[in-house]
Amino acid sequence: MKIVPYQQQRMLWNNMVAVSRNGTFLLNRCYMDYHANRFSDCSLMIEKNGRLVAVLPANRDGNAVVSHAGLTFGGLILADKTGAADVKIIFEQLRDWLVSSGVRKLIYKPIPHIYHRIFCEEDLYALYCLGAKTIRVDVSTTIRQATRLPLAKGRKYATGRARKAGVSVQKSDDYVSFWKILTQNLADKYAAKPTHSLEEMQFLASRFPQIQLYLAYLAKRPVAGVVVYDYDQVAHTQYIGLNDDARETGALDMLLEHLISEVFVHKPYFNFGASTYNHGLSLNEGLAAQKEMFGGRTTILQWLELEFA
Incomplete structure (x- = not known):
């Protein structure tokens, strides 16, 4: 896996969101960027064998990275063929990448399952394996x-x-x-x-x-x-x-x-x-x-x- 910072590759990003298992128009850059001046963007793109397999909408907040502070939810947006083993590797490498960038913690707001086109909760398992803890739960009807x-x-x-x-x-x-x-x-x-x-x-x-x-x-x-x-x-x-x-x-x-x-x-x-x-x-x-x-x-x-x- 290769982690690449998002650098205005808007078309590539939006295409990934459109064909993903769990993306919504909320994660389209044309929506996200309406308040770009309020957040320090540090979104990431994940490639496997030169092919984009996931994107992570995120912003930097001091020594933390949040996915995403300006949205109801964020989280890893995944291609159809990116399965549990790959996602586990992505988060292990993401942890190392963030640590090397001086980040002390990741705050992660996963997309609720009702928004998934195809089941997509590999991220929750991968984070559990890395020792993530739940810090907030909201009731939605x-x-x-x-x-x-x-x-x-x-x-x-x-x-x-x-x-x-x-x-x-x-x-x-x-x-x-x-x-x-x-x-x-x-x-x-x-x-x-x-x-x-x-x-x-x-x-x-x-x-x-x-x-x-x-x-x-x-x-x-x-x-x-x-x-x-x-x-x-x-x-x-x-x-x-x-x-x-x-x-x-x-x-x-x-x-x-x-x-x-x-x-x-x-x-x-x-x-x-x-x-x-x-x-x-x-x-x-x-x-x-x-x-x-x-x-x-x-x-x-x-x-x-x-x-x-």
Whole structure:
């Protein structure tokens, strides 16, 4: 195996992500590089007999390498033919390469299995063999469409109430209106801001048709919205926002049920994202319960740490 630093070989990198077992558009350099100025990139490319077999999106943070601090997940992106034995060797050589570069630890955020096109957990085994430890776990609620649990009665009632109120749902590109709702919603409820600015989201949506906005309207005014990241295996709710009118009418319930049972019913999984905070140690039980009412249960997001002596 040969480890080569990424040096703007964008086409080669993106082709690898596109044909890999576990890559998503989140790891496409056109997506990753929108915030390149915030991170010291140290992504790596792994070759075997002159052929690219894996890539590792990563950034340097002091004496640590993180895969990846600017993304929900990172991890080793693997070609179809790169099996367990090869991956074990890759991580052994990666450890030596990082140590020689002055790195003291690797923080690794593997891609959850629901995003895999083909099973791809060799990295977890290889890291276990090297002594990596889990340092964070987040609860994420996921619906497996083939075995979805029944919609809770309360959600059914809210959806019916929205229909009676005349709520309508449609795909939109009105990010300006939605961002006003979302920003106010996050500020009021969590004293927080969206991870992306309005301009960043508009930019990314213009580049990636997989990023889609759906709005719920009441009297022709948007009252709730969802930004969906449409991955190959998963429809993921990147942002969810609503105002008081949506709360009173059940507009968000109607919108989400429309997305789950109609727009993205063909996807194997529908994912709501994390319901944890405080580095995963605290569970927002009410938020998790609301998501579970739509027929989902827990999958996890995890962080691993491999320290180098």
